Structures are given as C-alpha cells and as structure tokens.
Amino acid sequence: MDRAVHRRRGHARRIAVLGAGSWGTTFAKILADAGNDVVIWARRPELAREIEEAGRNSDYLPGVNLPAGLHSTSRLDRAVEGAEQVYLAVPSQSLRENLLAVQPHLGERTIVASLMKGVEKSSGLRMSEVIAEVLEIPGERIAVVSGPNLALEIAKEQPTAAVVASDSLETAEAVARASTTPYFRTFVNQDVPGTEFGGVLKNLIAVAIGIVDGVGYGENTKASIITRGLVEMTDFAVAFGAHPDTLSGLAGLGDLIATCQSPLSRNNTAGRLLGQGYKLPEVVDRMQQTTEGLASVGPILELAKSRGVDMPIVEQVRMVLAGTMHPSKIAPHLTTDSDGPTGERNTNEPAPGGSALRRAFQRAFDQLRDGGRRARGDRP
Numbered sequence: 334m335d336r337a338v339h340r341r342r343g344h345a346r347r348i349a350v351l352g353a354g355s356w357g358t359t360f361a362k363i364l365a366d367a368g369n370d371v372v373i374w375a376r377r378p379e380l381a382r383e384i385e386e387a388g389r390n391s392d393y394l395p396g397v398n399l400p401a402g403l404h405s406t407s408r409l410d411r412a413v414e415g416a417e418q419v420y421l422a423v424p425s426q427s428l429r430e431n432l433l434a435v436q437p438h439l440g441e442r443t444i445v446a447s448l449m450k451g452v453e454k455s456s457g458l459r460m461s462e463v464i465a466e467v468l469e470i471p472g473e474r475i476a477v478v479s480g481p482n483l484a485l486e487i488a489k490e491q492p493t494a495a496v497v498a499s500d501s502l503e504t505a506e507a508v509a510r511a512s513t514t515p516y517f518r519t520f521v522n523q524d525v526p527g528t529e530f531g532g533v534l535k536n537l538i539a540v541a542i543g544i545v546d547g548v549g550y551g552e553n554t555k556a557s558i559i560t561r562g563l564v565e566m567t568d569f570a571v572a573f574g575a576h577p578d579t580l581s582g583l584a585g586l587g588d589l590i591a592t593c594q595s596p597l598s599r600n601n602t603a604g605r606l607l608g609q610g611y612k613l614p615e616v617v618d619r620m621q622q623t624t625e626g627l628a629s630v631g632p633i634l635e636l637a638k639s640r641g642v643d644m645p646i647v648e649q650v651r652m653v654l655a656g657t658m659h660p661s662k663i664a665p666h667l668t669t670d671s672d673g674p675t676g677e678r679n680t681n682e683p684a685p686g687g688s689a690l691r692r693a694f695q696r697a698f699d700q701l702r703d704g705g706r707r708a709r710g711d712r713p
C-alpha cells in the first residue's frame with residue numbers, strides 16, 4: 334500500500350548525486366537538508382569548486398545558497414565510493430556512458446535512483462531499464478523519482494511532493510526516507526513504468542502547450558490539449574504495464590500541470606519558441622539546459638506504434654519539430670478523420686483498437702478488483 338514516508342533522524346547516510354545541473358543540485362540540497370552526508374559530482378571542475386567553496390551553483394540555481402552538508406567533486410570515483418545510495422541526474426542520452434564510468438566504483442548493495450525524465454533514443458529504454466542493463470543489478474536495487482518538481486521552486490524551498498517507485502517497497506522507502514524534508518514530501522509505490530513514463534510523457538504534452546502559447550491560442554485550447562494529453566499518457570503507459578492510478582497521481586497529472594503551466598519548464602519554453610516560428614535547430618541552440626522532450630518524441634512514437642496506441646498530440650508535436658506542420662495547426666484533439674483520434678472518452682476506458690492495450694486495461698481492472706499488494710498510484 335502506498336504511504337507517505339517521514340524523515341528518519343539520527344543516521345547520516347553517505348549519498349552521491351551525479352550531475353550538477355539544476356535538478357541534480359536541487360535534489361542534492363534536499364538530501365543534505367534531510368540530514369544525509371551528500372557529495373555531488375560535477376563534470377566541470379570549476380563548477381565542483383564553486384559548489385564546494387562558495388556553496389553556490391550560480392549557472393543553474395542563481396540566488397540559492399546550498400547547505401553546509403553538501404560537498405562536491407569532479408572525481409567520479411570519490412563521489413561514488415562508499416555511497417549507500419547513488420542518484421543520477423545527467424541528461425538521459427548520456428546515462429549509458431556515465432553508468433559505464435560509475436560501474437567500477439559501485440558498492441555491492443548500493444541503491445541506484447534515477448531522477449531523469451527521458452527515454453534512451455537508440456533503444457527506447459526507460460532510465461531504470463538502462464541502469465539495470467548496464468550495471469547488471471536487479472530491479473530491487475533501482476528506484477525512480479518523479480513528480481511536479483520544477484527545480485528552481487524546490488531550491489527555494491517551496492513545498493511540493495514526489496513519488497519514489499521501485500520493484501522493492503523497501504528500496505522505495507529507503508529512498509523516500511532519505512529524501513523527505515519539510516518542503517519535499519515523498520510517497521512510494523511499486524509502479525516503476527507508470528512513474529517513469531509519467532515524467533517522460535508530460536514533457537511531450539508540455540512541448541505541445543508551449544507551441545499553443547507561442548502561436549497565441551488561449552486557455553480553452555490549452556485545457557483541451559492537457560486533458561486529451563492525459564488520456565494519451567494513460568493509454569500509452571498502461572499499454573506498457575503501468576497502473577492507471579499512477580498517471581492520475583503526482584507523477585502523471587501532477588507533473589503535467591506543473592510543467593504545462595510554468596515558464597520555468599524547458600520543454601514548455603522550447604515549444605513556445607517553435608510556436609513563435611523558430612526552427613528546431615534554432616530552438617536547440619537557444620536552450621541552455623536539458624530539454625528531454627525533444628529527444629523523446631521519436632522513441633515514444635515508435636513504442637506507441639509497437640503496441641497500437643494512438644498519440645495524436647505527440648504525433649503533431651513530431652510534425653512541428655520536423656517542420657512538416659505549421660504550429661498554428663496544432664489542435665489534434667479536434668481531428669475527425671478516421672485515422673485520427675476518436676471523440677471524448679473516459680481516461681479509464683479502453684482505447685479504441687489494439688487488443689494488447691485492451692488486455693492491459695483488463696489486467697489493471699482485474700488487479701483493482703482482486704486487491705492484494707500492488708502499485709496503487711501515490712496516495713498516502
């Protein structure tokens with residue numbers, strides 16, 4: 334059963350965070366504020382020095398003072414060796430190369446947690462799947478963290494919540510205990526695909542919302558895309574084994590709202606530039622930070638096709654990115670042609686077509702009916 338996990342005092346864990354961008358640094362602050370002994374690895378020595386000596390990361394978190402218990406190094410071995418838990422916050426497409434460097438230094442029982450919201454372009458694998466494949470560790474040692482977590486807001490200690498998912502409830506709880514502070518509350522579940530895909534898919538809908546904003550359409554257009562986007566997200570994730578509740582929780586709807594509404598979101602910002610008429614290479618040039626949605630569109634549509642899931646919004650985002658559709662045409666939820674999306678239906682009803690999808694829904698409903706220990710979204 335899902336439940337909130339509260340901070341355990343008195344035992345300082347050695348924790349490593351890899352990636353000193355906006356989210357890695359913010360999460361390292363959460364972990365240090367929760368009483369852990371935290372070392373953050375920065376690729377650039379000058380950034381490691383700034384964090385270590387000035388207690389700042391001025392490029393990514395301007396105006397934020399980092400806690401005294403947070404240390405930094407550009408030596409990966411020093412960060413990882415002896416750590417009970419290792420958190421990864423590098424761009425998704427660089428995860429594999431970073432894991433190969435981490436592997437020789439990892440302890441035999443170390444928990445590895447992903448903070449990332451992307452899929453690997455070359456393989457279509459989720460981050461937890463890449464971790465399992467490269468490090469050759471069981472799912473019981475892997476956790477994923479996701480939710481409405483715009484880094485800069487959290488770095489300023491504005492309260493929010495997140496979901497920690499793992500195949501092992503014990504592992505999810507260990508990560509949740511380590512990362513709970515008065516401003517960051519963590520919930521646990523065992524729905525790893527649902528929690529990860531929620532974070533990946535909301536980025537794509539946020540790009541669509543950015544496009545709508547850039548074009549100058551208003552709130553009705555955005556509300557209908559967000560609502561239909563949640564249906565797409567749920568259809569897709571359930572087809573890959575997720576529990577539908579997860580998508581209506583913090584890692585789905587919660588993150589969708591935060592990312593679609595906030596100018597802090599890089600995915601939203603990239604979409605807005607596309608809507609204003611910038612071409613993809615110009616948008617990529619202008620984005621100073623990781624914009625996962627741009628890399629996820631292709632692999633997500635491939636995966637959707639493999640399970641017969643319709644994703645009209647994501648498909649139109651792909652067309653805008655490719656320059657084959659004018660941004661002002663983005664209203665996929667209104668499409669009426671026979672190959673396009675169908676009319677309104679409840680999020681929890683089976684999607685049209687695709688017997689695999691129908692079977693996945695049936696499984697989810699059976700689980701709900703049968704009870705027993707299972708992932709049930711992120712309710713306390």
Ligand SMILES: NC(=O)C1=CN([C@@H]2O[C@H](COP(=O)(O)OP(=O)(O)OC[C@H]3O[C@@H](n4cnc5c(N)ncnc54)[C@H](O)[C@@H]3O)[C@@H](O)[C@H]2O)C=CC1
Pocket residue numbers: 352353354355356357376393422423424425427431448449450451482483484485621622623625
């Ligand atoms: N920023 C946010 O609000 C949140 C971000 N995330 C996720 O966290 C992950 C990291 O994103 P951010 O920290 O926001 O990105 P960022 O762009 O702020 O930072 C990325 C960091 O990775 C480093 N980096 C770039 N290429 C690298 C490579 N090949 N190897 C190692 N390090 C490399 C950069 O120098 C930078 O320090 C993404 O998957 C993102 O979706 C998740 C929740 C919130």
Ligand SMILES: O=C(CO)COP(=O)(O)O
Pocket residue numbers: 450480481482483484536539588591592597598599600601623624625
């Ligand atoms: O994941 C995030 C908020 O939960 C951050 O979104 P962006 O990557 O679009 O900035």
